[in-house]
Amino acid sequence: MNRSSLHFILAAIVAVALPLFMRSGTLASEVLIYAMAASACNLLLGYTGLLSFGQGIFFGLGSYVVGLTLLHTPLPLGLAILFSIVIGALVATGVGWLSIRRQGVYFVMLTLAFSQFFYFLAYTFKDITGGDNGLLNIPRPDVGPLVLRSSWAYYAFIAIIFLLIFATLQRVASSTFGRTLLAIRDNEERARAIGFPVRTFKITAFAISGAVTGLAGALHALLIGVAPLSNIDYHMSESILIMTIIGGTGNLFASVLGAGFYVIVSDLLSTIWPRWLLLLGGLLVVVALFMQQGLWGLLERIILALRPASRTAAGKEPGRSPL
């Protein structure tokens, strides 16, 4: 079995196992929604080497678009979600096109500034977005014979989409396109010198990432029945990025881990202590200092330690990890 199908099976296990362990369908749904957003962020960070602080833009827009479509038009849910995906991709193309004009830190700051721009856009045009209150009373209509009113039914709907998206992103990551992204991440100058129009590839990666993030945002708005202003703010971008880095950037399943960890731990801690963000802050420092490969890297190390035999096997194949 190759690594990519193993990771898909792991993702499927997560999707099936969440309902068994969690009391709330809403929380379980959030895990999968953020898992999609984090995987999309990982496509930029882990595969292309682009640290985007603007993922909240696409997430928030996804929320608003699905909400506005369902509130103001008679269009079906599927079409509303499709609009979120398209808008996510289009705006990401624009943001990417402008941001990649600069490199490194400048790029990060640009994406951050765009995230602020879209936040204030949503904040300023209260008539459309509901401003501080958010866009309220978003319905969750049925999709044909599928009745999505119960939270577990909606979870099942999300789980199917999640697995589809996960498989799609895996396909993207292992395609010639994804492998070119890895090359760009590794040595951008050489990638250009051997003929790749690097900017086009980066913008395409942005578009795909934006599409998936927009979808996640749409599913989130449908989940809670609101498109809140917080879905497009600085903290949304920050959270998505944190989930991605905590999970690890080596493969897409790491992002699922990161999102699950972040959502579940913050839910647990916030019920115990309202100032749990203090602990999260500390955790981020610890991850940067001692766990640079993220949770996935930690998991690999644990498995290596538990299976001494596999250490020699891994040693024969340099650069290969045990999973």
Added chain:
Amino acid sequence: MSATLLEVENVHGYYGKSHILQGVTLEVREGEVVTLLGRNGAGKTSTVKSISGLLAPRTGRVRFAGTEISGWQPHQIAQLGLALVPENRGIFGLLSVEENLRIAARKRSPWSIKDVYTIFPRLEERRRNGGGQLSGGEQQMLAIARALVNAPKLLMLDEPVEGLAPVIVEEIVAQLKQIRATGIPILLIEQNLAVCTELADRHYILELGRVVYNGTHDEFAADEITKDRYLGVNAH
């Protein structure tokens, strides 16, 4: 024979996974001008970087004036009197010529800013100019001058005449002779054999990160086989 000032003993150095220095051993004695020759990529620059602390040796030892300095920070090594003028010259373009000198100047240096202006009169003319506005030759002069006011006991120069026009090369060689006459030892990386001939007492040749030849200037000058073998200077 004069006392040994710098001793490099079996130094190994890496860039990431690349084993770039594979056991370099060399020495510089008081008052000597020694050159480090070798093809591009042989490890010459890495050798002086490992001496000055920019590339910490993985194993092996570097001793300077009786003190073991392997593993020291670059600024500590510089404070001991080991001055490196790097290949890119390292001129601060945002600082004026004078500021470039002032941040390096130390009271205990035998050369004051005024002294170096006598050696390099062009610099005095351009003291108010930004370092970025200098020509290549002037930048090189400034880089050497800056090393001098930094109170060096040993000067390491990485290809000081690279890319310069012949007249400027002659000017710099004359200036280096002036500096040599003060008795300060120099470790010189140089591709230009004519420059080596004018200045050096002894030569080392590096290949694949190791010293493969060591000889006095006269021995080397007569040794066509060595020159051809390691430097590829002749056509057959």
Added chain:
Amino acid sequence: MIYLFQLVNGIGLGMLYFLLAVGLSIIFGLLHFVNFAHGAFYLLGAYLAYDMIERGLNFWAGLVLAPLVVAALAALTEIVLLRRIYHLPHTFHILVTVGLALMVQELVIILWGPVGGNVSPPEALSGVVMLGDFIYPQYRLFVIVFTMVLALGLWWLLEGTRLGAVVRAGSESTDMVSLLGIDILKVNTAVFALGAGLAGLAGSLAAPIRGVEPFMGVEALGIAFVVVVIGGMGSYTGALVAGLLVGIVQSIMTTLWPEGARLMIYLGMGLVILTMPRGLLGRA
């Protein structure tokens, strides 16, 4: 007339933005380190001044002391934590400083509560002056004069002193600075503390104008980034010009289109990047 009033107002705001951003810019120039905790230093400066004055300390003493404490804390953070991660990719710089910012924000809430508070300007400056038909608080005038004097002092520090020359040199090549026997680690600490202290000062100066609340740090970080991006990274003059520009635009927009004032700033930033990728005065 209202525009003159808003212009003066904008200059005051802009000078505060300059103080806030110039540290971020210099730290970036020297260390190539994105400091997402910069807003937290501003927050801390504001709250420390608020706390000291609440406890009955003289206003002026608070104004001096609060930024100094911030600078000392920043120096400590740099020595204990940050210098260990400079060699890592930017991802980890961001992770650590975002973590620090979260911790500071939560600590502020734990220590001072989530609501925030107000700081009164000192007796001597609690009056108003008339700008034509408009009433203008004396304290705001003081802020303008004080920050301008400070800006001059800072300019002298960077352009006229050896430390300033070393900082400028370090922004080009830290390796070369080390090769001249200068302990760059100490310079890094000093610059980091200076930048954080200036952000702290901006916070304590702003406290009597806008009050204090725990989320003012995030807002300040956004503004600081905008100013640095518009002005050009690592540029003192850039931070000054962009700070004033942003302050004035925001102030004047408040009259024309209050809801859109912040939006315009970010829009303006987008335009600058499109037309001048290095910012107004940035290099390379």
Added chain:
Amino acid sequence: MSAQAPILAADKLAVRYGSFLALSDVTLAIKPNTIHSVIGPNGAGKTTLFHALTGRVQASSGRITLNGRDITHLSDDKRVPLGIARSFQVTSLFQNLTVRENLRLAAQGRTPLQALAPWRGVEPDGEATVIADQVMSRLGITAVADRVAGELSHGQQRRLEVGMAVAAKPRLILLDEPTSGMGIDDIEAMKALIRDLGRDHTVLFIEHNMGIVMNISDTVTVMRAGRVLVEGSPMVVRDDPEVRRAYLGNMMTGDIA
């Protein structure tokens, strides 16, 4: 041969970095199916010339034509499909990818837009993979095909560096000091490889080793201080009084025998 139109021509090419004129007034014509070398001391502008010809840096003035087509303002990635590829003096590989993947990418670079399809997998028998395998066997590095490039020995990395240019199947191949950092034994093999490449490519290369230059070049261009000093056959260059003076005077890595 002299009547043939040049495959690549530079006309009064200049490159300026800030106030520094790295290249000035360089006029050059590379004849098809020849091996053409560029020599000169470090800092003479040889690598800058390559950067300008391949589009890594934009010419400040002058004109570059490839097969008669003006490519002066094309970016580097757009020149590759027109049949020009290069290697670098300082090894520049995809350090974390395998040797085969490095070469597959280099072969793919000729038709980069095909790689833009996010749904298209990498076929094991796809054209780029086949080319990668061919190049590996031509270079004698098939044994390390699945090793990560960063873990190769210096000599192997240098060979892969050249292979990256070969995999693009260019008509004109530019090699920037292919023997840089190599030991004596590897140098002979590289010489044989360049000679071999000359059979089915036009080769332009920078080199310090006079043995290689004088032995296998059809034409030699001597550069000094950003300008072309002399150009001609190895015999002509060897006997040129100007070059001799330059070499013996103070400009070269020694003398020319």
